[in-house]
Amino acid sequence: MTRAYLDHNATSPLDPRVRAAMLPWLGERFGNPSSVHAFGQAARTAVEEARERVASLLGALPLEIVFTASGTEANNAVIFDAARRAPAGEPGHLVLSAVEHPSLREAAARLEAGGMAVTRVAPGADGVVPVAAIRAALRPDTRLVCLMLANNELGTLQPVAEAAARCRERGIPVLSDAVQAVGKIAVDVGALGVDYLTLGGHKFGGPLGAAALWIRKGAPFESYLVGGGQERRRRASTENVPAIVGLGAAAALAEEEGEGRTARLAALRDRFEAGLRAIPDAVVHCAGSPRLPNTSHLAIPGVEGESLLIRLDLAGFAVSTGSACSSGAVEPSRTLLAAGIPAAEALSSLRVSFGPENTPAEVDGFLAALGRETAALRRVSTLSAGAGRT
Secondary structure, rough: OOEOOOOOOOOOOHHHHHHHHHHHOOOOOOOOOOOOHHHHHHHHHHHHHHHHHHHHHHOOOOHHHEEEHHHHHHHHHHHHHHHHHOOOOOOOOEEOOOOHHHHHHHHHHHHHHHEEEOOOOOOOOOOOOOHHHHHHHHOOOOOEEOOEOOOOOOEEEEOHHHHHHHHHHHHOOEEEEEEOEOOOOOOOOHEEEEEEEEEEEHHHHOOOOOEEEOOOOOOOOOOOOOOOHHHHHHOOOOOOOOOOHHHHHHHHHHHHHHHHHHHHHHHHHHHHHHHOOOOOOOOOOOOOOOOOOOOOEEOOOOOOHHHHHHHHOOOEEEEEEEEEEOOEEEEOOHHHOOOOOHHHOOEEEEEEOOOOOOOOHHHHHHHHHHHHHHHHHHHHHHHHHHHOOO
16 A cells, blocks of 8 residues: 655655765764864764755854754753743743744743743634734743744744844844744744744754754853763764754755745645545635645544544555544644634644655545545444434
8 A cells, every 4th residue: 555644744754865965974984073083073074064054044154053953952952041041039931822832832831830930822813923912921021932933733834023023122032943944934044033943854854863953143042961062062962973964965955945845835735725625614724824835734523533543544644633642531732722723623633744755646645535534434423423312
C-alpha cells in the first residue's frame, strides 16, 4: 500500500539533498569545532557556513544565530532568561498568547507557580491574537512578550510586527516562536522587529536535533548552559556538527526555493479545501484568516477525530487530530478551546499539513479516503443510535 504523509507540522521528512550534505559528517569527516588542529578547524568551518545560511534565510547577521538542539530548548532559554533578569524581589510580569506552543505555555506556568505574574491573551474567533489586547496587557514590570508567528495547529499567522512595534514603544522585548513558519513563508527578522526568534530544522526538511535561536544584536541574553565557550558563550556544549550542517543545507534550500515553495504548498492546500465541499458539514477553521500555505485545520461534526485518524492511517494517510491524550482520556486541544471552538467540534477536528514532496494525486486520494471513512463512521454512529432506542 502506498502511504502519503500529510503531517508536516509535526515533523517533515529529511530532504534527500540535506541528507547528502550531512553524510560526510556522519562518516569520514569529523572533529570537535573547538579543536585547533585541521580536523577541528574543518568542523568549525562547516558550522560557520551553516550559521551564515541560517542567518541569510532570516535576513540576520551570522553572529546573531545560536544553534540549539530544538525549538523547545530555544524558547525555554529566552523565557527563563527573562525571568532570571528580573530585579531581586520583583518577580515581574510575562505576556503571551493563549495559543503558544507548550514549550512556552508550560514554561510560563512554571514561572507563574514561582511568583511571576502571567497574562494570557486569547485569539479572536479568526484565530488571530488582537494587537490591542496585547498592548492592553502590558505593564511597567512586563519582562517579555511571547507571540508565535504561525500557530502550529490552526496555521493562523499572528500580527507579530505590529505587536512588536507596540512593545518597542514601551521598551519591552518580544520573542516570536517561528518554528512553524520558517521554510514555509518568508521570515525577515528586521521586518518583524522582534528581539528573539526561534526555528527548528525538522519542520522544513532538516534533521531532528538541530534548531536555532536568533538574538537581536544587543538584546540581553545570558548563557543557560555553562561549561564551555561555544556559541559565543551563549550555549555551552560541543556543537552537533552533522545536524547543524543539515540545518544549514535546509535553510539554503528554503531560501533558494522561496516563493515557489510557498506557492506550491498553497496550491495543494487550496485543492484540498476545494475538494472538502463534497463532504457534508465539513468546516475549515479560520479559512478567512492569514494562514500558513500548507496547513488546513478542519472539523467534521458528528465524527470523532481520533476514530477518523485511525481509519485514515489504515487507509495509508497520516494526519493529526485537534485533541490530546492524557491518562487515557482524549481531551480537546487547549489551542482550539482558546480560539473559541466548542469542545465537541474540537474533538471532531483534523489537521492536514502538506510538504514539498506531496502531489495533487495524493491530495485527491486523501479526499476520496476522507469521504469514504467519514461516511463509514457516520453509518456506524447511526446504527449505534438506532440500537439504543427502545
